Amino acid sequence: MSRFIASGAYGCIYHPPYDCKGADLKEDVVSKLVKNDFTSETEYNVSQLLKNEKGFLLIKKKCNIASTAIKKMEKGCELIDKDPKLDKDYLLMYSTFINGIELVDYIKKDFTIDRLMKSFLFLCNQIEIMINHKIIHHDLHFGNIMYNYNKKNFVIIDFGLAINSSKFYLNNKLNYPYLKDAIFKYTPSWKYFSLEEHLLSYLIHEGPIDESIIKETLKIYLDKHTMCNVPNFCNKYIETSIHYFKKYVNKPKEYVIRKFLSYWNTWDYYKISLHILKIYYKLKIHYPELLLLLLLMIHPIPKYRPSVIDVNKNLQILLNSYSNKIGYEGKIDKHLTDDLSKTIKTLSSI
Numbered sequence: 367m368s369r370f371i372a373s374g375a376y377g378c379i380y381h382p383p384y385d386c387k388g389a390d391l392k393e394d395v396v397s398k399l400v401k402n403d404f405t406s407e408t409e410y411n412v413s414q415l416l417k418n419e420k421g422f423l424l425i426k427k428k429c430n431i432a433s434t435a436i437k438k439m440e441k442g443c444e445l446i447d448k449d450p451k452l453d454k455d456y457l458l459m460y461s462t463f464i465n466g467i468e469l470v471d472y473i474k475k476d477f478t479i480d481r482l483m484k485s486f487l488f489l490c491n492q493i494e495i496m497i498n499h500k501i502i503h504h505d506l507h508f509g510n511i512m513y514n515y516n517k518k519n520f521v522i523i524d525f526g527l528a529i530n531s532s533k534f535y536l537n538n539k540l541n542y543p544y545l546k547d548a549i550f551k552y553t554p555s556w557k558y559f560s561l562e563e564h565l566l567s568y569l570i571h572e573g574p575i576d577e578s579i580i581k582e583t584l585k586i587y588l589d590k591h592t593m594c595n596v597p598n599f600c601n602k603y604i605e606t607s608i609h610y611f612k613k614y615v616n617k618p619k620e621y622v623i624r625k626f627l628s629y630w631n632t633w634d635y636y637k638i639s640l641h642i643l644k645i646y647y648k649l650k651i652h653y654p655e656l657l658l659l660l661l662l663m664i665h666p667i668p669k670y671r672p673s674v675i676d677v678n679k680n681l682q683i684l685l686n687s688y689s690n691k692i693g694y695e696g697k698i699d700k701h702l703t704d705d706l707s708k709t710i711k712t713l714s715s716i
Contacts, residue, residue, distance in 0.1 A: 369381065369382065370439070370441060370442045370443065371396065373442055373443050373444045373445065374444070374709070376400060376401075376405050376406075376445075376524075376526045376527075377398045377399055377400040377406075377445060377459075377526070378398070378399045378439065378442070378443035378444070378445050378446070379396050379397070379398050379399075380396065380397045380398075380399070380439065381395075381396045381397075381463055383395050383396055383397035383458075383460065384397050384399075384431075384435075384438075384439065384458060385397075385458075386429035386430070386431055386435075386458055387431075387432075387435055388431065388432075388434075388435025388436065388437075388438060388439070393460075394462075394463050395426070395460045395461060395462060395463055396460070396461055396462075396463050397458045397459070397460055398425075398458065398459045398460075398461070399431070399436065399439055399443065399445060399446075399456060399457075399458060400445070400456065400457050400458075400459060400526075401445065401449075401454050401455065401456060401457075402430070402454070402455035402456060402457045403454075404547045405526040405527065406428075406457055406459065406526065408525065408526060408527070408528055408530075408548075409425055409459065409524075409525045409526045409528070410425050410428055410459065411530070412424075412501055412525040412528045412530065413425040413426075413525065415499045415500075415501060415530075416495075416496070416499060416501065419495050419499075421488070421491075421492050421495070421519070421520065421521055421522060422492070422521060422522050422523075422525075423461050423462060423464060423512065423521045423522065423523040423524075424461060424525075425459045425460065425461055426460050426461055426462070427459070427460050428457050428458065428459040428460070429457065429458055430455070430456075430457060431456050431457065431458050433452035433456070436452055436456060461523075464512050464514050464516075464521065465514065465515050465516050466512045466513050466514045466515050466516075466521075467512065467513055467515075468508060468509045468511065468512060468513075468707060469485060469508040469509075469511035469512065469513060469520065470508035470509060470698070470703050470706045470707050471703075472485070472513040473485060473508070473645075473698065474697070474698040474703060477649075477694075477697065477698060479651065479653070479692045479694065480685070482642070482645065483656075483681065483684065483685045484685065485511075485520070486638070486642055486681060487678065487681045487682065487685060488520045489506070489511065489520075489522075489635075489638050490635060490638070490674055490677050490678050490681060491678060492522050493506075493634045493635050493638075493674050494674045494675065494678060496634065497631045497674060500530055500531040500532040501525075501528055501529070501530060501531070502528060502529040502531060502630055502631075502633050502634055503522065503525065503527075503528055503634050504527045504528055504529050504633065504634070505524065505526075505527040505528075505709055506522070506634050506637055506638055507558075507637070507641070507706060507707055507708055507709060508641060508706040508707050509706070509707030509708075509709065510522060510523050510524045510709070511523070529548045529549075529630070530548075531627075531630045531631075533548070534627050534630075540620055540623060540624070542570075545570050545623075546570060546571065549563075549566060549567055549570050549571075550567055551567060551571045552564065552567040552568040552571055552572055553567070554582075554583045554586040554587045555586055555587070555589075557587070557591055557592065557640065558636075558637040558640055558708075559633070559636075559637075560629070560632065560633060560636045560664070560668065561583065561584070561587060561607055561611070561666055562611075562626045562629055562668055563626070563633060564583050564587060565579070565580065565583060565611065565626060566623065566626040566627065568583070569619060569622060569623050569626070570623065573619075574619050574622075575611075575614065575615060575622070576615050576616075577608070577612050577615055580607070580608060580611045580612060580615075581608065584604055584607055584608070588600055588603070588604065592640050592643050592644045592647070593640070593643065593661075593664060595643075595647040596643075596647075596657075596661065599661065603666050606666045606667060607666040610666065610667050626668075629668035629669070629671075631673075631674065632663075632668060632671045632674075635663055635674055635677060636663060636664055636671070639660045639663035639664050640664060641706050642656075642660055643657075643660050643664075644702065644705065644706070645698065645702070645706075646660070648696060648698070648699075648702050649694040649695060649696045649697070649698070650694060650695040650696060651692060651693075651694045652692065652693065652694075653684075653688065653692045655684055655688060656684055656688075659672075659677070659680055659681070659684070663677065
């Protein structure tokens with residue numbers, strides 16, 4: 367008998383799986399019920415681009431499923447709760463079953479600096495692979511990375527919110543239909559986007575930016591932000607950001623959009639560095655070399671952020687030279703666990 371595993375904003379997961387007619391499927395895969403929309407199309411297309419790479423859990427196949435076959439899947443599924451009459455089109459998508467735990471639980475279970483650094487290095491290595499394929503995962507929180515008990519390795523999952531940077535332009539012109547689907551609407555309260563991405567969202571969905579928009583975005587964005595734990599950092603961040611971004615005021619909208627899009631290859635590691643920074647301060651880690659690298663990765667001026675290749679080189683040096691000598695206090699509690707696994711589902715309806 368197939369059984370329900372989990373439900374999220376974008377799909378419901380079952381193992382053992384269902385087949386395309388809603389019957390039990392005797393394969394060691396999971397089936398994911400999703401709406402047939404931009405998100406599911408993105409996840410499938412990204413899976414095709416990354417299918418020859420290791421360290422990713424990808425969609426192997428998909429099929430349409432009739433509404434009559436979905437009825438038995440509805441218990442616990444948030445997706446169906448939002449569409450009780452099943453008016454929308456649905457797909458089943460299939461991926462390998464993983465016997466494992468989320469990265470946040472893996473780190474918390476037996477925390478060491480070495481374990482944290484190795485996890486960080488894995489993520490940046492995978493980000494480098496995605497960059498080579500022009501992919502931004504765009505939802506790379508610690509709940510979307512799994513530790514596989516059987517193979518003793520990590521895998522990145524859930525590419526529904528991914529962005530394909532090769533689609534930013536069509537015939538050398540901005541591909542606005544794609545950008546409006548791929549880039550979330552302006553929501554500066556979301557702490558894990560970079561500042562230029564919030565301003566990009568404003569440009570695409572609202573209109574031109576001016577100095578008041580920049581200042582208001584900063585005010586909302588930095589309210590209770592993790593980076594403000596760093597002494598004197600937020601004041602400097604505000605000063606530097608205003609000085610840098612105000613030069614784009616009154617510039618042609620298309621020029622500014624192109625400029626902000628050019629920093630897409632820093633967005634995934636920007637988010638990860640904020641997660642590591644949150645752990646750093648929660649556990650009172652004293653590791654100034656790591657802190658400096660993290661602050662460079664979230665530099666308000668995008669061009670000053672290091673390349674992911676340089677990040678990987680520096681992480682490897684830190685891991686080999688210092689990690690086993692660094693102390694810490696405290697533990698990863700439930701509040702931090704929940705925050706590290708927070709998805710952008712709150713933005714899914716905008």
